[in-house]
Amino acid sequence: MKILVENAGMLTNFEVLDFLKSRGAAKDPTRVLAPLAPLEFKVYDNLVKSVAASQTRESINEFMDKCKPYKLTKNEIVNIINIRPPSEAEIFPLIENIEERIGSGEELVELVTQVFPVEEQETKSGEQVQGIEESVELVEGLNEVALE
Structure with missing residues (x-):
C-alpha cells in the first residue's frame, strides 16, 4: 500500500486496521518481527476489539452507496461506519441537524444494522x-x- 496524498481525508477504523495488518501486525504474535511501533500494536489491539474487525470493504462500499439519498457528509458517514450505532439515540449526535435533514434517524439505524454484521x-x-x-x-x- 502506498500513500499517494497525505491528509487527503479521514480514514475509517477498518482502513486503519487493514493498513496495520498489511504491515504485519496480525502475523507477528511476538511483536518483534513486524516493523511497527508499540503504539501501532496498541492501536491494532483496540481496533481488533471494535466493530472494525467485523466489517469488510464490500460492506463499507455498500453502506456508502445506500447513504447517498440521505446527503450525509463524508465525516458523518465515517463516524457512522466507525461507531455502528445500534439505536436512534446513538445516531443523533453523529449527524448535524438530523431532524431537519433526514427526519427520524430510524431508517438510517435500520440501514446500519442491515449492512453491517452484528459483532x-x-x-x-x-x-x-x-x-x-x-x-x-x-x-x-x-x-x-x-x-x-
Whole structure:
C-alpha cells in the first residue's frame, strides 16, 4: 500500500486496521518481527476489539452507496461506519441537524444494522448477560427455598 496524498481525508477504523495488518501486525504474535511501533500494536489491539474487525470493504462500499439519498457528509458517514450505532439515540449526535435533514434517524439505524454484521462480541456479551440473569434467578429461588 502506498500513500499517494497525505491528509487527503479521514480514514475509517477498518482502513486503519487493514493498513496495520498489511504491515504485519496480525502475523507477528511476538511483536518483534513486524516493523511497527508499540503504539501501532496498541492501536491494532483496540481496533481488533471494535466493530472494525467485523466489517469488510464490500460492506463499507455498500453502506456508502445506500447513504447517498440521505446527503450525509463524508465525516458523518465515517463516524457512522466507525461507531455502528445500534439505536436512534446513538445516531443523533453523529449527524448535524438530523431532524431537519433526514427526519427520524430510524431508517438510517435500520440501514446500519442491515449492512453491517452484528459483532460476535455483542452476541457473546448478550449470552453472558442472559447466563448471569439465569444464575441470579436460580440463586433467588434457592434463597426462597432456604427461607421456607
